[in-house]
Amino acid sequence: MSATTAGRARGLPHEARAAALLLAPGLAAILVLFIVPIIAAFFLSLTDFDIYSLGDAENTRLIGLKNYANLLRDPLLWKAMRNTALFLFVGGPLTMGIGLIAALLVNSKLARAKGVFRTIFFAPYVTTLVAVAVVFRYLYHPRFGLIDRGLALLGIPPIDWLGDPRWAMPAIILLAVWKNFGYSTLLLVAGLQSIPESLYEAARMDGAGGWQLFRRITLPLLSPTLLFLGVITTIGYFQFFAEPYVMTDGGKPLNATLSVGLLMYKSGFRWWNMGYGAAVAFVLFLVVLGLTSIQLKLQGRQDA
Amino acid sequence: MKKILLHAALGLIAVVSLIPLVWMVSASLMPSGEASEFPPPFFPSKPTFVHYGELFSRLSLGRAALNSFVVAVLGTAGVLLLNSMAGYAFAKLRFRGRDKLFRALLAALVIPAPVAILPLFLMLRSVGLVNTYVGAAAPTLAGIIGIFLVRQFARAIPDDLLNAARLEGASEFRIYRTIVLPLLSPVLATLGIITFLGTWNEFVWPLVVLTDESRYTLPVALANLVGEHSADIELMMAGAVLTVLPVLVLFLLLQRQYVEGITIGGVKE
Numbered sequence: 001m002s003a004t005t006a007g008r009a010r011g012l013p014h015e016a017r018a019a020a021l022l023l024a025p026g027l028a029a030i031l032v033l034f035i036v037p038i039i040a041a042f043f044l045s046l047t048d049f050d051i052y053s054l055g056d057a058e059n060t061r062l063i064g065l066k067n068y069a070n071l072l073r074d075p076l077l078w079k080a081m082r083n084t085a086l087f088l089f090v091g092g093p094l095t096m097g098i099g100l101i102a103a104l105l106v107n108s109k110l111a112r113a114k115g116v117f118r119t120i121f122f123a124p125y126v127t128t129l130v131a132v133a134v135v136f137r138y139l140y141h142p143r144f145g146l147i148d149r150g151l152a153l154l155g156i157p158p159i160d161w162l163g164d165p166r167w168a169m170p171a172i173i174l175l176a177v178w179k180n181f182g183y184s185t186l187l188l189v190a191g192l193q194s195i196p197e198s199l200y201e202a203a204r205m206d207g208a209g210g211w212q213l214f215r216r217i218t219l220p221l222l223s224p225t226l227l228f229l230g231v232i233t234t235i236g237y238f239q240f241f242a243e244p245y246v247m248t249d250g251g252k253p254l255n256a257t258l259s260v261g262l263l264m265y266k267s268g269f270r271w272w273n274m275g276y277g278a279a280v281a282f283v284l285f286l287v288v289l290g291l292t293s294i295q296l297k298l299q300g301r302q303d304a
Numbered sequence: 305m306k307k308i309l310l311h312a313a314l315g316l317i318a319v320v321s322l323i324p325l326v327w328m329v330s331a332s333l334m335p336s337g338e339a340s341e342f343p344p345p346f347f348p349s350k351p352t353f354v355h356y357g358e359l360f361s362r363l364s365l366g367r368a369a370l371n372s373f374v375v376a377v378l379g380t381a382g383v384l385l386l387n388s389m390a391g392y393a394f395a396k397l398r399f400r401g402r403d404k405l406f407r408a409l410l411a412a413l414v415i416p417a418p419v420a421i422l423p424l425f426l427m428l429r430s431v432g433l434v435n436t437y438v439g440a441a442a443p444t445l446a447g448i449i450g451i452f453l454v455r456q457f458a459r460a461i462p463d464d465l466l467n468a469a470r471l472e473g474a475s476e477f478r479i480y481r482t483i484v485l486p487l488l489s490p491v492l493a494t495l496g497i498i499t500f501l502g503t504w505n506e507f508v509w510p511l512v513v514l515t516d517e518s519r520y521t522l523p524v525a526l527a528n529l530v531g532e533h534s535a536d537i538e539l540m541m542a543g544a545v546l547t548v549l550p551v552l553v554l555f556l557l558l559q560r561q562y563v564e565g566i567t568i569g570g571v572k573e
Contacts, residue, residue, distance in 0.1 A: 012398070014476065015397045015398055015399065015476070016397070016398070016399035016400065017476075018393070018397055018476030018477065018480075019393040019397035019398075019399040019402075020399070021476075021477065022389040022390060022392060022393040022397070022476075022477075022480060023389070023390050023393045023394075025385075025386050025389065025390075026386035026387060026389060026390035026451060027390065029382075029386055029445045029446050030409070030412075030446045030448060032446075033420075033424065033442050033443055033445060033446035034412070034415075034417075034420055034443070034446040035412070036423075036427075037419075037420035037421075037422075037423040037424040037427065038415060038419055038420050038423075040423035040426075040427070041419050041420065041422060041423050044422060044423055044426075098317075102314075102317050105310060105313055105314050105317075106314065108310055110306065110307045110310055111310060111311070111314065112311070117314050117317075117318055119556075119559065120318045120321050120322060121317060121318070121321055122563075123321060123322070123325065123552065123555075124321055124324075124325070126501060126551055126552065126555040126562075127325070127505075127548045127551065127552065128504070128505045128522070128523055128547045128548050128551060129505060129507060129523075130505075130507050130523035130524075130526055130527050130547070131328075131522075131523070131526060131543075131544040131547040131548045132324065132325075132328075132544070132548070134526060134527075134530055134540055134541075134543070134544050135324050135325075135327070135328045135541065135544050136324065137530070137534075138331075138339070138537050138540070138541075139324060139327070141340075143340075143342060144339065144340045144341070144342060144343075144344040145344075146323070146327060146344070146346075149343065149344065178320070178321070178324070182321070183566070186563060186566060186567065187566070187567060190567045231414070235414060235416055238416060239416050239417070239418050241418070241507070241508055242507045242508070242523075242527075245507075245527065246527050246530055249531075261418055261508070264418060264421075264422075265421075265508070265512075268421070268422045268425075269425075269512055274422050274426070277422050278422050278423070281418060281419045281421070281422060282419065284416060284418065284419065285415065285416060285419045288414065288415075288416050289414065289415075292414050
């Protein structure tokens, strides 16, 4: 780096002052409303903060890692982890897979009214989750729900989607796929459009077939978008909360739809064991961090 | 033949995407009890707006709609101000540690927001902001993605323009206000719509921080209603329409700006 560019990078004093003033409000908001609470969550998780502490903070004691020790023995945590993992590892790939199929269809040269289809596919994504969860609660009704009526036309006997512990998670996953696949489609169509047509032409001249074009050109060039979607989906799906809150009255039947987010909410705000709830929150944080860094590492290896 | 199959597949996905929303509207217009008849009709025999009337008169969902609107406007206005300043500073002003600071912000994006909820509730409680509009909008103000969006956009502002203003003696804040802000308006429209819809749709935080029924936003009021009136399908669907319709209409009106913001965030970097 030459002397002049080094000087420029450091900046002029008045520019630095202006930057400090312009950055201060935004960074202060992020610090106070996000970073500090995250750090505080860790310290809170080391205490027995409960309803008595709400009355008087004097009633709080440091108990070290006891919340974590109790948490790891709590069958509710393992149930919630299992459900959340199911939601993420089944719902995530389904959402992105259907999103990819829809993107390939919309992006096909033969397709008409592309814009209209893209808008329709994306409409569920912008809707309010709570509201569509209420809608699906009735669509899943075993007697007058449209979904079982549709299955009846195919000769399939009615399923008690939200009442049967075996079907409650699949029902919630289907809602998430319906709501979110359009987001994947939108990003993947943008990704597809950035692939130069000349690449396909050259490969076709070399005699490559449709599947080979997809495997050798489309998929590798989409991989940054797919990685981004994977990370976003991991972070978002791991927090799922509103669906069981609204559709299964907070995790019924038999906690078959209890999620980690819901367990945190219940521990903290229903049972007022805020120290314990903070420990749940931190476990959620660590798992998300682990999963996203695995994804980034895998991508790094692929690029190398 | 290939073309027909392609459009059949596209049509199928479109129908599946739309049916739940169409049924929601249709059931909200049915007379009480019709949606739970057997077999259930898809369209109302005699469309009626009686459930919407009930939402506003007896159930005060009008108040919840107003609350949602105020919280979303507060959050959006705050984000536009804070993020336009910060995004511009990151894009155009040179200072030590700029890139490191920006990368640290981006890294913070992977932290799941719910982790902050319990302490944030206790903090806001200690300063009396629980059950207030400001309290409900607070986490929106800590948004990071907007700084990223504005920075991407602001990088295209020519340095010459800023330097010319500096030579004429304009202060840095004046440059931001009179030159930069107008140039940023397209990206601010994008950020505004994304933030407004996000805040309107938010559920966990308002559920926690708004403890008084008269302060509930629409999603919280609706979730509360399901607990009490779950047998009243037509009424519940009217409530769902009231919650979803404003965001759907806003999305259709400002679709270009919204989609732009979503794809910038996703495709670049």
